[in-house]
Amino acid sequence: MVTEVIKSIISALLPLCILSCNNWDILFCLYTGRLLVTNLRIIWHSLALPRVNLSVGYNCIINITTRTANSKLRGQTEALYILTKSNNTRFEFIFTNVVPGSPRLFTSVIAVHRAYETSKMYRDLKLRGALIQNKQLRLLPQEQVYDKINGVWNLSSDQGNLGTFFITNVRIVWHANMNESFNVSIPYLQIRSIRIRDSKFGLALVIESSQQTGGYVLGFKIDPMDKLQDAVKEINSLHKVYSANPIFGVEYEMEEKPQPLEELTVEQPPDDVEIEPDEHTDAFTAYFADGNKQHDREPVFSEELGLAIEKLKDGFTLQGLWEVMG
Template structure:
């Protein structure tokens, strides 16, 4: 897991009904994603980031192991393609996969200020920052010029343990909220305005280059040093703002979720290249784009009209985790 990622719940005997029907697995729910892997072969797995999910609901499905039952139905979008995932709890009467998954996803959606760059947001009231849960105010720096325009705008820095905020003194709605996890670098550079503080953001947040002028020069260096220090500390243990307590788990006196240590020197990408795992994500695809499904085409082996397969795929490879041509003979 990445820094700041925490396991919130872990459920066994969960079936991936859409892509691996009939296979018992483990569903691990963290504050950033949901991970499912087979209890038989851990290599058969998938990871769903909450930012890709568009909708979560429940649906009646036909499970190979459980029969007709209610399951968690997930619709997601990634790289212009739409996918669906279905998770079925094989333990009768256990609905914790509903409460955990849906509850954590809602907590993720309502805490985006922890993780996303925000421009011109309603984050201040009468010049005071509306603090997030677990957010602490560190430093206020007045007299900071934002150099986004030719003449510059005079404002102030607000440094917390989670983000850097700048707002204009003349109009507090002209502001920027920048979580430290989106900072790529903090430097002092020469410009036509003299020495300025330059903050580069990651490509995920748009790859912006933000310039600020702070006088005098000694104060500029002090602010830069403090910001760099807070940024490094936060990156070691970032706060993503996703918190959820499963009351059902507490009432049943169930232990906190734990994970077995990963095998040493295991590289999932290297492993895929050696074994030649096929693109099993295609099993979850329901559309190639927002324009709708592909043109139906008659398949003689099935005797049915099916959606046209993407380039490089055949009907037989969609049912394989390891391509037949790459299987080793034991």
Template sequence: MDSVLMAVVIPRSQKPSLYATMPFWEDNEIRFDVPFTQMKLRTAEKLIDKLDSVEDTKGNGGDKGRLIVTNLRILWHSLSSPRVSLSIGLNTILNATTKNVISKLRGPVEALYLLTKTANNKYEFIFTNLMPGTTRLFTSVIGVHRAYLSSKMYRELKLRGAIIKHKQLQLLPLEQIVRTENGVWNLSSDQGNLGSFIITNIRIVWHADMNEHFNISLPYLQIALVKIRESKFGVALVIESVETSGGYVMGFKIDPQERLKMVYKEILSLHTVYSKCPILGVEYTLSNEAILPEDPPTLPEPEKELDLSSEIISRAINSYIADDDPESMPRPPVYCPDLGLAVEELKEGFTMQDLWEVLPPSEFVQKQNAERIANNIP
């Protein structure tokens, strides 16, 4: 079998020897109106840039806000209503470019345009820098996104990559080899494949001796389990990746058993060190135009969390839904009893009432009451 994977059944009732750290959602998801706890930077998340006068032109036009760029995501929140916020993972961005738009606060202007995708939906985000004469918004976001894309080897499981040259691992920046073990059998076939382990401070690499393109690169970030167990080949080292990277299970045989146990302990130790301070590989240096303070970014003060239903959340994101691909087939017309007319079939999960409501009814009433009190209207 021409594969580096081995189907090993691991009883789920058994307590594994190692669990991965909580998976990073920040770079892989888009979240709307995120609570304060999710706006805080997590371990290994680094502030790269912060701009205090940015408009979310498409979703919250006319509302001045703060935009924060990290090595995992882009955060934006309104300055007047901090609970109105966005968290856009860098891995969800399909395209980052500039676009001419009309801003409620600046009029015709060149803005940052992001096309993103998560699950089955595409979203568009348009951010306008309210400080004229600066391109920092464009350079920071586009530059960080490129740095993120070029550093995926730090974070993703990779099969058959161009990572070995003349039997030498092509090291990543910030990577150091900790241990090299020859004579390691990959138990992916009936006969097994003889190769070598290269253990670094960032990942575990195995490659075949006869074919250096037959390899696997597994960052500690993607490891869910490491265990020594019995197999049909005898005692073996079993490594399982997290579900988000495919839930692969790999078996390796190392003789004698004393050497196997040493490798096992080394991996556990390095994973523990890595978990405390993950190396994500997204390195970006700002130009002289932006010099950030050493203090952490200013985030909105935590407010009393509102219990927003999924229905309200879905309405809040309607304004970000990207237009369909112009080359795709139009949806067929259907009869709408509310209008008494035939209309284009709506996307899944949306209703005609959603399209007519800018604010959910409960929020509209609350805003109306607040305005009445402010204007002394009985």
């Protein structure tokens, strides 16, 4: 099975705060943290307690919107509301940005989620979809056709249906020649196994889909035998390549990209400053400069004060100290 590959599209490392969460099951309140947006999910974690975190896959999101909310940190502010569902349980998460001047963050989250929703053909098994136009496969972005095999029988019914097989870098597509709407699209992401098995029609290519798609077992009859073996070898090879570097179809680019550090760095010209000696001594500077002494200096009698004081450092006078203090 293809493992999840997180390919960060937006690294929105801005402090956010979960105001509240619907009290159906869990509750996060007023945690300041960091929100990460990838092509597959939204990740949030607390800055103070990293173990307090949240991962929301886009497939679990029922609705996502922005509206005004009351925040204890910022008062009336725009908030991101995410309604989700997992294992027949619904959760609602509310985020608000505690850093002003970042209005595009929430719109970017919504845009990435929309890109995920409109690219399900990359990830979901599809039956009877709008896949064929003028006898040609309607290609997805980044999709390439590697092979087209005519005369392939679909063994889903007792009599079989004659059609055409497309093998691409993303999926396998079959459609009936007599009825193009009778078709199936099987993305490599949902393929559990590919092998040759015996059937009542003879040896056939059998593709088993994952349990998430219903665990379909689809059979295809390809003649002659060497053509069948070549097709199985090619599909297994492309499936292996896809598993190493999946194409999920979620593409998004920030309209405003932050400038690189090199462009923001400005050389500071040397300051044309001349330090002139000052006749007035800074008493506070003298005090701090003498803060690391190992022991007190010897006491002496001050005629000005009429009492014994610690001997002053060379170059300092009581009169000078009094003038600075004044």
